[in-house]
Amino acid sequence: MSGNNIQLDDNGKLRHFLSIEGLNQEILNEILDTAESFTSVTDRTIKKVPILRGKTVANLFFEASTRTRSTFELAAQRLSADILSLNVDTSATLKGESLLDTLQNLEAMQIDMFVIRHQDSGSAYFFAQHVRPGVSVLNAGDGQHEHPTQAMLDMYTIRHYKQDFSGLRVAIVGDILHSRVARSQIHALNLFNTAEIRVIAPRTLLPVDTESLGVTVYEDLEKGLDGVDVIIMLRLQRERMRGALLPSEKEYFRKFGLSQERLQRAKPDAIVMHPGPANRGVEIESSVMDGAQSVILQQVSFGISVRMAVMSMIVGQSGLQSGVDA
């Protein structure tokens, strides 16, 4: 893909973090390795390192978020950055300020890195194309396109429990059509040469030509879970019922909900993941969510290290340094 290189500087190092697509396995491994080195920091009494001291990170969330936003805040704080968090959905843009005006006003406050979530697919690229040289953009979710840090913390979790991807069967279950998380996960799993990636969903929640992403499609949960090592459940948003995509939550759970019984189809040591927030009783049974195979809470804590890793890698590159000089 042309233009993907906007994520990388001339030396092939991370300058923005916009999408998993367009990156290579080497960079993904570097993110995971760096994250691993930070887990010790998060376990210390004083949980700070000075890597981002003197830098300012702006969290720019055009869409509501609790988990992602707070883990980014914590990650920036633990790297000693100054952090500014803005919920833009309720402020300036409603008054008619254009996206670029919002961005440029913040740039004028000497922001070094933007963490942005926006409802439009492609918005992360849009911002990265329009920030000043030396300012970096980190995608915290753009529409239905990508959510690359979430995918990386999922990869971290998988590597943590399963070590190597090459022999793994991974199933992603749920609303693939609207899921930026799924797209990022699929690209990442493919870059790690995962043996088999399955997506399992009713047809109304599958985009056309899903196979072109490099996955096998199942419309039957039980068949799809057969012998898998990793199960990633996606969140089902309630408004999908209103859009005539599904008949009811009850029927969805009957067909696609992860129950203890269905979990038996997977390998005995399979892990269960969920990017959160989960709907108990809709896509996942409570006993599975709280069960021995669930690693859902571990994912959250890994999320901080992974986000620290991405931020520090971007800082370590020419991007921010030249920003200081400018």
Add this chain to the structure above:
Amino acid sequence: MSLHIKNGLVVDVTASTTQQADLFLADGKIAGMGSAPAGFKAEQTIDASERWIMPGLIDCQARLRDPGEPEKANIESETEAAIKNGITTLCVPPDTQPPIDNSATVELIHHRNEMFGHQAHIYPIGAITRGLGGEQLSNMASLRDNGCIAFSNARHKFASNLVQRRAMDYAAGQQSLVIIQPLDQDLLGNGCAHEGAIATRLGLPAIPEAAETAALAKDIELVAQTGARTHFGQLSCARSVDMIRRAKAKGLPITADCAIHQLFLTDHDIGNFDSNMLTIPPLRSQYDRDALREGVADGTIDCLCSDHQPHEVDAKLKPFPSAEAGISGLDTLLPLALRLIEEGVLPLADLIARLTLNPATIMGLPGGRIGIGEIADLIIVDPEPHWICNATDFISKGKNTAFAGWDFRGRVTHTLVDGRVAYQA
């Protein structure tokens, strides 16, 4: 004013040939071909050696944004862009602000065109329902008497099939042409890219083929029902070409066009969310593009249009799904068309017929052919020079091109409107 154009290669769109012939123009008409009419005295002579002489292009779908959206474009800027690019006639859809649903707006458009020197001819297409609201019929007879050449609801939907049927009946009753851009608004939804692997990968809300074809199937049935002479605009799907082909074979009074950019671009060109590639209908697959080309070549698609939609910079300076749809097309209509010859899609005279004779015949307009007694709307084209497309060179106020950096060949050297030299390079 009398004018002698000598040594040019005349593109005869009625006979599908080209032949060297001198043209003699007087009183805004073509007075002679080959030899001068008796007593002809040229006040001006143009040497068109090694150049093509063609009828001025008739663009059957171009938005000038006038009245209503001066930040995007206006009649003055867009008629200038038209003549410098060989377009002498512009048919404008009714979705101006206010819409062309009353005679005052029609008169305003004509008045403004005169005010700016009538650089090109403008023919308004009337709104088929009041305010394009899809509920109540517009005063079609009055609008026709005031110069509306056809009736359309542009991209707005009818409140029901019943309203659409009655609108078509009423238009048919007064022998007016109906223009439909087939689009099912529910299937379109908030879509912004062709439903296929690219939209899937980019996570862009998708527009299925059926948004066009389901609407087109219904529309064709209503043509069969009402007998309304109907022109289908801006087709984008292979299946649509097939449906038009079959409907024509059945003898239905149907014609069609497609936007010229659909013959060159596909959803792959979206790249990394390039908002200049955002169009409605969307850029579709290679398969669709090839089928559209076939349709143009075999005459299923009668006309090519610019589907000109100029925008101010800010309209495109947004993330892809939030940007405004459309391409500024006047500056690239002829250069793209000429590429179709180089790419072997169809020969020169047949190609030019789809930009002149065919729209003139369908819309009932003067011009579109070169012959004695015809209106002297002519262009002279030098087929040789290569040039690189650059948005900043655009004459149109809209710089939103999808073809920046393309290598084009051929340039308009003269544009004549009503026998006067409206533009000379």
